[in-house]
Amino acid sequence: MYVDDASCLYILIEDFDKELNDFIITGKSEYKEFHVLPKTKEEELINECEHLGFEYRYFNHRLEYMNEIVIIKYLKIHNPESGISISLIPWFVVPRKPFPIVVYIYADWYYHVKGTEVPGKKSLQEAAIATGKLFGIMTLNKSTVSRNIGAMKKIIDMPQKGLSLTVSDFEVEQSDTARIHGLNEDAVEQAIGLLKSCPSIKVLKEKYHGVIEPLPKAINANPSAKHVLSDVPAEYSQILINTDSVNRNNPDKRNRPPRPRKKREKDNPVQHRLRFVEYARREKIRKEFIEICRQLVLDAAVKYHCFLI
Secondary structure, three states: OEEOOOOEEEEEEOOOOHHHHHHHHHOOOOOOEEEOOOHHHHHHHHHHHHHHOOEEEEEEEEEEEOOEEEEEEEEEEEOOOOOOEEEEEEOOOOOOOOOOHHHHHHHHHHHHHHHHHOOOOOOHHHHHHHHHHHHOOOOOOHHHHHHHHHHHOOOOOOOOOOOOOEOOEOOOOHHHHHHHHHHHOOHHHHHHHHHHHOOOHHHHHHHOOOOOOOOOOOOOOOOOHHHHOOOOOHHHHOOEEEOOOOOOOOOOOOOOOOOOOOOOOOOOOOHHHEEEOOHHHHHHHHHHHHHHHHHHHHHHHHHHOOOOO
16 A cells, blocks of 8 residues: 555555456457456445445556557545545556556666676666567657666665565565555455545554555665665576677778668667567566566565555
């Protein structure tokens, strides 16, 4: 559960409608619009809202992913007496962000990992191209990656009790597991319960003192995604194959006037010098990284009740 400074709560849904889950994993679907909750669960929630006098509305979240633009429809429930609203969103959605959270995390991680491999050679442009290819987002650019790196500095470098991840073991502590399930399997019941019993956001924060807590300040002046994602295999960054040296064996040294060329699109000006690893390899990396991010997002939700970005 996330709480903002106003009067809106966000509850993450981990197990959502099958069609939506399949789309996030495979990147393929015949549908262009997805509901977060299964139909029967959604109907139950709406009936309960009407019975209690709560207001509800659908929010359409536009998402670009795997060369598709789809709409994610999630419910926002409002108690007119207390003024509290609760939105039920899937774990990979960040409100007002056009891409799944896995895209932002991968771009940040890629940027830092490549800089570690070759000191001083960090490239926002390369991070944007590699991430865009992996997740099918041709509109991703280096300015988006740069802004996101700055936004994630608040979370990616934590004190000792901060976020952790082990790629070979996606388990969390038993106490955290129970709390995750409380935010997931019973999300609808929890949303209704909070709206019925809590008179204000202020009271909610007091009631959940020690659970809904401010984000700890970073202890490192130079935060890095590598701190949180240190166990992610470095080979997950092997998306691009540099071909700068191609066709250099027989250079043509004749002095010729330059031939007129068509103007190139400015989105990816260096893409003509790069090629990518095979599709099967990219798919393996994408699916495994999604699972890593799912655990990381839930870890942040359980421990700090905040978004990663």
